[in-house]
Amino acid sequence: MQNVCAILEAVETVDKLAMACAGAGLESAEGPAGPGTARAPHGSTAAQLRRRFGPDGVPAAVTVNGRSIPIELAVMPGGRRIPLLKTMLTTACERDCLYCPFRAGRNARRVTFRPEELARVFDGVYRRGIVDGLFLTTGMFGGGANTQNRLLDTAEILRSRMGYRGYLHLKIMPGAERGQVDRAMELADRVSVNLEAPNPERLAVLAPHKGFDEELLAPLRWIDQIRRERPPQQGWRGRWPSSTTQFVVGAAPETDVELLQTTAWLLRNLHVTRSYFMAFDPVPGTPLENRPAEDPVREHRLYQAFFLLRDYGFDLEDLSFQPDGRLPLERDPKQAYAQAALSGHPIEVNRADRTELLRVPGIGPRGADAILRARRLGTHPRDLQDLHRLGVLGERAAPYITLDGRRPRYQPRLL
Ligand code: SF4
Numbered sequence: 001m002q003n004v005c006a007i008l009e010a011v012e013t014v015d016k017l018a019m020a021c022a023g024a025g026l027e028s029a030e031g032p033a034g035p036g037t038a039r040a041p042h043g044s045t046a047a048q049l050r051r052r053f054g055p056d057g058v059p060a061a062v063t064v065n066g067r068s069i070p071i072e073l074a075v076m077p078g079g080r081r082i083p084l085l086k087t088m089l090t091t092a093c094e095r096d097c098l099y100c101p102f103r104a105g106r107n108a109r110r111v112t113f114r115p116e117e118l119a120r121v122f123d124g125v126y127r128r129g130i131v132d133g134l135f136l137t138t139g140m141f142g143g144g145a146n147t148q149n150r151l152l153d154t155a156e157i158l159r160s161r162m163g164y165r166g167y168l169h170l171k172i173m174p175g176a177e178r179g180q181v182d183r184a185m186e187l188a189d190r191v192s193v194n195l196e197a198p199n200p201e202r203l204a205v206l207a208p209h210k211g212f213d214e215e216l217l218a219p220l221r222w223i224d225q226i227r228r229e230r231p232p233q234q235g236w237r238g239r240w241p242s243s244t245t246q247f248v249v250g251a252a253p254e255t256d257v258e259l260l261q262t263t264a265w266l267l268r269n270l271h272v273t274r275s276y277f278m279a280f281d282p283v284p285g286t287p288l289e290n291r292p293a294e295d296p297v298r299e300h301r302l303y304q305a306f307f308l309l310r311d312y313g314f315d316l317e318d319l320s321f322q323p324d325g326r327l328p329l330e331r332d333p334k335q336a337y338a339q340a341a342l343s344g345h346p347i348e349v350n351r352a353d354r355t356e357l358l359r360v361p362g363i364g365p366r367g368a369d370a371i372l373r374a375r376r377l378g379t380h381p382r383d384l385q386d387l388h389r390l391g392v393l394g395e396r397a398a399p400y401i402t403l404d405g406r407r408p409r410y411q412p413r414l415l
Pocket residue numbers: 093094095096097100101102103104138139140207
């Protein structure tokens with residue numbers, strides 16, 4: 001295996017890539033943000049890196065010329081995991097979002113790649129099996145359309161000139177034009193627009209010079225429109241890319257109701273596959289530097305609520321919020337639902353439909369399908385051990401179910 005130093009050619013390039021990747025790593029896109037960075041030796045292949053990643057998806061890194069280049073474990077649609085290079089084209093920006101380390105005027109070292117340069121560096125890393133995919137974002141320069149052009153140029157060089165066929169996530173910039181969104185959809189596997197805040201009022205607190213409707217929501221509408229109006233064969237791999245967004249949590253100060261209202265609307269109306277939530281962490285030298293960091297548990301609860309909305313058939317009205325509009329931190333939102341709605345009305349596992357089964361803590365989509373399959377085959381579950389064999393967390397489900405009319409025997413967990 002050739003040493004990665006040979007690919008990255010020059011110390012300055014490595015230095016730039018390390019900084020650009022560290023910047024892009026602040027985005028939560030593509031999977032579980034993991035604490036800490038596990039190290040991998042020079043020239044690690046994708047398979048080696050996969051083995052190094054823990055089961056919870058902690059990112060790894062390659063060390064080149066003494067600089068650590070983060071390689072993130074990305075969770076693909078369907079659950080497949082791939083090592084991904086997340087990088088920015090430039091860490092310079094003409095905008096002044098109040099929370100952002102790259103905002104104009106902040107005293108910080110900046111690095112910039114030309115599209116050809118970044119495409120060449122990435123191609124070298126990819127061809128040696130270090131990563132299987134690229135997440136490409138950038139600071140803004142010369143307006144949204146000009147910035148988008150440079151992202152598109154990089155993608156075009158990779159796809160057309162270098163024959164890159166791997167995973168590509170392209171950022172759509174605020175102010176990008178409709179034709180540019182069309183082209184990004186033809187090149188990428190996933191596209192994203194960061195809304196940052198759930199509505200224009202909250203965005204004004206975080207990024208007073210970003211236009212919620214015209215700069216951020218408009219491209220998300222176009223993405224959905226393109227998927228509905230143009231044949232999927234025109235997309236890369238013969239299908240249209242999925243779309244995602246990201247919210248900064250705890251700086252606006254928005255409520256969880258607002259965040260989840262917008263998330264539910266995006267899911268149902270614009271088919272935005274995934275909302276990412278990023279707990280606010282103040283950056284020195286920014287106007288919000290003295291604001292307290294958000295509790296990461298809040299981010300976790302928002303993700304749990306998001307999956308209930310997306311995969312479990314829950315509506316916003318099914319979730320319990322505190323009087324301040326936040327999800328309780330100390331309780332899983334599905335558990336909170338079950339305690340309120342199912343304690344006195346248990347679900348009969350051997351008669352319930354899929355939607356009802358998914359209401360029960362410990363039963364996920366796979367467990368619900370396994371139960372339905374077992375019932376069809378006449379091997380329906382009779383006790384918690386049977387449920388366990390079907391992939392259900394029986395102890396968690398037990399207080400809220402009956403099996404053939406009987407409450408299962410279980411040992412309640414002492415808190
Ligand atoms: S547009 Fe705003 S959030 Fe994006 S890099 Fe520039 S300052 Fe940061």
